[in-house]
Amino acid sequence: MSLWLTRIIPDQRSREARRDGTNAVDLHHRLMALFPDHVTTTAARQDLGVLFRTEATADSGHQILLQSSVQPDLTRLPSGYGHGTTKSLAPLLTAMRPGLAVRYRIAANPIRKPGHTTRELYNLSPVVPLRGAAADDWWTRQAGTAGLQLTALRSEPLDAARGTRRSDQHRIKHDRVLFEGTARITDPVLLRTRLTAGIGKGKAYGCGLLSLAPHRDDQ
Incomplete structure (x- = not known):
């Protein structure tokens, strides 16, 4: 079983990041866009094991936690959206x-x-x-x-x-x-x-x- 956890720190200077922070549907589409284009079934979220949570943090202010069974491609985030890191949950x-x-x-x-x-x-x-x-x-x-x-x-x-x-x-x-x-x-x-x-x-x-x-x- 492969499972990945990605932590994204949105840049609040980005209008797209601010919008996604207030709209769960837009954020869902944003995160799904980080995965291969060929996954187009109606069950794509389940097929990719995509789950996410937004939360406040003491150091960065706001973060998005994304879990998936396929490693996301963070280069698909819009320019200036923020930065992120991915690690395997295998351990x-x-x-x-x-x-x-x-x-x-x-x-x-x-x-x-x-x-x-x-x-x-x-x-x-x-x-x-x-x-x-x-x-x-x-x-x-x-x-x-x-x-x-x-x-x-x-x-x-x-x-x-x-x-x-x-x-x-x-x-x-x-x-x-x-x-x-x-x-x-x-x-x-x-x-x-x-x-x-x-x-x-x-x-x-x-x-x-x-x-x-x-x-x-x-x-």
């Missing part, structure tokens, strides 16, 4: 074993879909975003089915991923929550699969990228 995948302690971070779209009767009774939308303890419970369940046993959990709401799809002008909105903390690996095979596929909804628009790093109990 992380190889190191995974039952009982290994890890740090994790994921910006996910925790939701529930009430049944028709419940929606009518409480006047609910077909998709209900989760917050607080309900969101934490959602992530705990997702982590368990991904081969992780959580040992610490912190969460905070993020701005929603928003944009307008080019194909049909449909406006998308995915509420996001940042989950981070520590865990122990229970099933490395399952974890590698979920790490590659992403977790939850909104994976095309900046949700579902699970980041892991080894963790010592004394850290």
